[in-house]
Amino acid sequence: MAPIRRVATIQWHIKELAIEENHDTACKYIRQAAADGAELAVLPEYHLSGWVPDDPRWGIQAGEAAKYLANYQSLAKELKICLVPGTIIEKHAGPNEEILFYNAAYFISNDGTILGSYRKKNIWHPERPHLTSSGQERHDAIDTPIGRVGLLICWDLAFPEAFRELIADGADIVIIPTFWTPNDTSPQALHHNPDSEALFLSSTLTSRCFENTCGIIFANAAGPKESFLGMSQVTLPIVGPVSKMGNEEGVSVVDMDLGLLDIAEKNYKVRQDIGKEGWHYVYRHSSLQG
Incomplete structure (x- = not known):
């Protein structure tokens, strides 16, 4: 794997239920990223319809997920760029014929093939009446043209166990x-710090890079500051964020120096410890591969 990968984070003000407009915006920014030499572009969660699960149209649009996923596959092949097209809400029939909604992320290769996918496991509290968790499914890493990659979604970020399981499976x-x-x-938390969520993201993203010897590509929705955070970024150990957007709309293309992972591992030896036989957390995680 080359030590430097050119990657893009994309963020914009996602319009509620405007699935065609949002898809067109995504494609425009993906083309811009490819023109700037990006090998990979990442979109935000809920990028097609926004988060409006109480509107019946939201569920109807979820039934159209396969069409848009296929469109992204064609675009990836045309532009020769890898894509993680945010998340796509998928509608499935449950074991008792009930309707289940999953929040899914896909890694599409630069030849248009789907190399792997992930369904959100840690569902944010307001989402739980509407979405189904992937439950006991493993966090598996994926071999891709940019290296071995793991996929997480939004609130998964709060759980170090999710990262550890991906790192144990070799994700860089x-x-x-x-x-x-x-x-x-909550209003109580905002009273103490109106910027508490920005603090949560900035501190946790950097911490996860250091404690796991990994790089993170984080793509968030953007828009008016009273309603959106933005902060899409590429973060690495040793240096922290190497690019960090505000709440503006657009695309940020940056060179991601994966050589920093080697420097961090030589310094902290996190992966070496995880890979040891008899590692004391082995009851929860599998050993580091390769």
């Missing part, structure tokens, strides 16, 4: 599509 980069707003906390 963790990609996190997100729809994280400044109002995802």
Whole structure:
């Protein structure tokens, strides 16, 4: 794997239920990223319809997910760029014929093939009446043209166990599509710190890179600051964020120096410890591969 990968984070003000407009915006920014030499572009969570699960149209649009996923596959092949097209809400019939909604992320290769996918496991509290968790499914890493990658979604970020399981499976980069707003906390918390959610993201993203010897590509929704955080970024150990957007709309293309992972591992030896026989957390995680 080359030590430097050119990657893009994309964020914009996602329009509620405007699935065609949002898809057109995504494609425009993906083309811009490819023109700037990006090998990979990552979109935010809920990028097609936004988060409006109480509107019946939201569920109807979820039934159209396969069409848009196929469109992204064609675009990836045309532009020769890898894509993680945020998340796509998928509608499935449950074991008792009930309708289940999953929040899914896909890694599409630069030849248009789907190399792997992930369904959100840690469902944010307001989402739980509407979405189904992937439950006991493993966090598996994926071999891709940019290296071995893990996929997480939004609130998964809060759980170090999710990262550890991906790192134990050899992931070097963790990609996190997100729809994280400044109002995802209580009035009491905002009273003490109106910027508490921005603090949560900035501190946790950097910490996860250091404690796991990994890089993170984080793509969030953007828009008016009273409702959106933005903060899409590429973060690495040793240096922290190497690019960090505000709440503006657009695309950020940056060179991700994966050589920093080697420097961090030589210094902290996190992966070496995880890979040891008899590692004391082995009851929860599998051993590091390769």
